[in-house]
Amino acid sequence: MIRFWRTFKLGVRSLRLHMLRSFLTILGIMFGVSSVIIMLAVGEGASVEAQAELKALGSTNIILKSVKPSENLNSADGNQRSVSYGLKYLDAELIRNTLPGIKVTVGARDYPKELQFENRILQGNARGTLPWFPEVTNLSMKFGRFISPIDEENHANVCVLTPGVAERLFMHKWPIGQTIKVALEPFTVVGVIESKLGVTTQGKETDVTLNTIYVPLSSSRVYFGEEIVNRTSGSFSRERVELHEIQVQVDETENVLPVAASIRSILEHNHDERDYDVKVPLELMRAEERTKRIFKIVLAAIAGISLLVGGIGIMNIMLASVTERTREIGIRRALGAQRRHIILQFLVETVVLSCLGGLVGIAIGMFAPWLVTRYANMTTVVEPAFVLLSFGISALVGIVFGIYPATRAASLDPIEALRHE
Numbered sequence: 001m002i003r004f005w006r007t008f009k010l011g012v013r014s015l016r017l018h019m020l021r022s023f024l025t026i027l028g029i030m031f032g033v034s035s036v037i038i039m040l041a042v043g044e045g046a047s048v049e050a051q052a053e054l055k056a057l058g059s060t061n062i063i064l065k066s067v068k069p070s071e072n073l074n075s076a077d078g079n080q081r082s083v084s085y086g087l088k089y090l091d092a093e094l095i096r097n098t099l100p101g102i103k104v105t106v107g108a109r110d111y112p113k114e115l116q117f118e119n120r121i122l123q124g125n126a127r128g129t130l131p132w133f134p135e136v137t138n139l140s141m142k143f144g145r146f147i148s149p150i151d152e153e154n155h156a157n158v159c160v161l162t163p164g165v166a167e168r169l170f171m172h173k174w175p176i177g178q179t180i181k182v183a184l185e186p187f188t189v190v191g192v193i194e195s196k197l198g199v200t201t202q203g204k205e206t207d208v209t210l211n212t213i214y215v216p217l218s219s220s221r222v223y224f225g226e227e228i229v230n231r232t233s234g235s236f237s238r239e240r241v242e243l244h245e246i247q248v249q250v251d252e253t254e255n256v257l258p259v260a261a262s263i264r265s266i267l268e269h270n271h272d273e274r275d276y277d278v279k280v281p282l283e284l285m286r287a288e289e290r291t292k293r294i295f296k297i298v299l300a301a302i303a304g305i306s307l308l309v310g311g312i313g314i315m316n317i318m319l320a321s322v323t324e325r326t327r328e329i330g331i332r333r334a335l336g337a338q339r340r341h342i343i344l345q346f347l348v349e350t351v352v353l354s355c356l357g358g359l360v361g362i363a364i365g366m367f368a369p370w371l372v373t374r375y376a377n378m379t380t381v382v383e384p385a386f387v388l389l390s391f392g393i394s395a396l397v398g399i400v401f402g403i404y405p406a407t408r409a410a411s412l413d414p415i416e417a418l419r420h421e
Contacts, residue, residue, distance in 0.1 A: 025317040028310025029357030029397060030364070033390045036303035037365025040386045042372065043299055045379035047292045051285070060103075060253055061136060062260050063279040064091070064246040064267070068239075084240040085275040091267060092246050099262050101255040106130045107217065107243040111224045115213065116181040117169040124165060124211035126182050128220025134193070136247045144176045144191030151190075152216040157223070159187040160214040163195045168211070180213075185223045187215060256282045307393060310357070311401035318350055318405035326412060333414035342410040350402025351395060358394025362387055 066086025089107070096105040108129040115124040131147045134140065142163065151158050159182065166175050175189045193214075228239045248263065250256050260280045267276055322329070329342060366387070369380035 025314055025353050026357030026360065028313040029307070029354050029394050030310075030361040032303065032306035032310040033358045033361025033394050034364035034368065035306050036299075036390050036393070037362065037382060037386050038368050038372075039299045039303060040296075041365070041369040041380040041382045042378065043292070043295050044381040044383060044386075045369075045373075047288070047295075048381050049379045050288050058136065058138060058249065059282050059285065060250045060256055061281055062248040062250065062256065062263060063281070064248070064263070065277045065279070066241050066244050067275055067277050069273055069275050083237070085273075086241040087243040087246055087276055088270070089242050091270060092243065094266055094270070095246070095248060095263055098266075099259055101251050101259050102248060103251045104132050104136050104247075104249040106133050106136050106247045106249075108133070108245045108247070109217065109220055109241070110244045111183075111220060111228055113183045113224070114181075115165065115169060115211070117178065120169050122165065122168055122211055124213060126159075126220065126224065127212055127214050128217040128224070129214055130217055133214065133247075136249045140194040142192045142194040144189070146191055146193070147214060147216050152218050155219045155222045156216055157185070157187045157219065158190045158216065160191040160193060161189055162193055162210065162212045162214075165211055165213055166192045182213065182215070183224065187213075253282065256280060307397055311354075311397040314350060314353060314398065315401040315405060318346065318402060319408065321349075322346070322405050322409040322412075325409075327418065329409055329412055330414050330416070330418035333412075334418060339410040343406040346406035346409050347399065347402045350405065351398035354394045354398025354402075355391070358391050361394070362390055365390065 064087055068083070068085050087107070092105055092107045096102055106129060108127055111126045111128070113124060113126045115122040115126075129147070131149050131152055134146050139146075144160070146160055147158065150156070159180065161169075161175060169175070169180060170178065175192055178189050179186050180189060181187070226240060226242070228241065248259070250259050257280070260278060260283075264278055267278070332342065366382055369382055372378050373380045
């Protein structure tokens with residue numbers, strides 16, 4: 001142990017005598033390790049953000065959306081156009097009543113409407129939906145309550161605000177119990193939902209922070225009608241869409257894909273054209289996981305190449321060092337140092353260099369993602385495993401690429417080494 005410690009100190013002292021060469025030697029490992037951490041952090045951040053968005057949709061949910069066919073546009077007269085498309089109440093009833101494994105089915109309609117409180121006006125969206133909407137979408141209440149079955153049954157003039165609407169319309173005023181006008185119709189605020197995802201690290205607002213309010217589905221049909229009027233400069237169009245969205249919650253994860261297949265069959269049978277879209281978050285999650293695995297393999301390959309280049313650089317420098325220190329090696333051998341002592345000395349130098357490069361690379365690799373998150377508004381996640389893996393790889397590179405120079409140094413003939421000039 002004492003001899004090992006002496007050899008270790010000898011190797012470190014040799015490195016200190018050649019500071020510039022030592023620094024240039026570790027550059028390859030330093031940039032290789034830092035690139036590994038940075039790429040993994042960016043990749044993991046993108047994966048975490050995608051998983052959060054998909055998880056918010058629900059792993060046991062199936063989301064159906066109305067899609068406007070481009071060819072289904074019938075002109076009533078020169079300026080007034082009308083079109084009918086999309087999901088129907090009958091679709092929701094068939095799905096709810098005929099398919100096994102269905103836990104909840106919730107339909108929703110969207111109306112572009114002007115929202116007003118006192119002198120503040122907001123161009124927003126009134127979404128007519130059912131009391132079970134929070135259960136399906138994992139929404140929670142920040143203040144007050146959501147739409148109740150009694151509200152739905154009585155076509156009540158009540159609404160629930162998203163945080164974005166509450167902030168823009170009421171500023172710092174308490175919204176519960178206040179009355180807002182939705183396209184001049186009075187609605188009483190009974191609740192404000194909790195922001196589900198809030199603002200993403202990319203600075204983008206999610207769907208729950210947009211200018212949306214929720215009203216009973218029955219009330220939306222009574223007060224806003226069955227048609228939606230879209231106004232553009234010089235003309236307007238009318239659309240009849242019974243349901244813009246149907247959210248289906250399945251009882252078990254293993255039933256999601258079979259139920260989704262059955263839903264597609266029902267919609268294909270009931271619709272003459274493809275005026276709907278079926279999204280299955282579980283399928284998206286699995287596809288994202290496959291993409292993540294491929295992405296990690298690509299990153300590992302890139303990082304491996306950069307570390308290989310760094311390792312070759314260390315080996316070349318150490319081979320040059322062996323040539324430069326041939327006489328020193330000869331003197332040590334003449335004084336009684338054995339081959340294993342020479343091998344150990346050069347291995348220590350190589351491993352110390354690699355580990356130093358790894359530590360500096362880790363510092364850069366942890367600082368750079370912070371800069372990316374702060375100034376580029378990108379999600380980055382540095383896992384402890386990334387740091388440990390990078391340090392372990394740097395030490396391994398030092399051992400692997402230090403063996404040949406160390407062996408070559410130890411194999412020098414002592415007499416020939418002493419003659420070397």
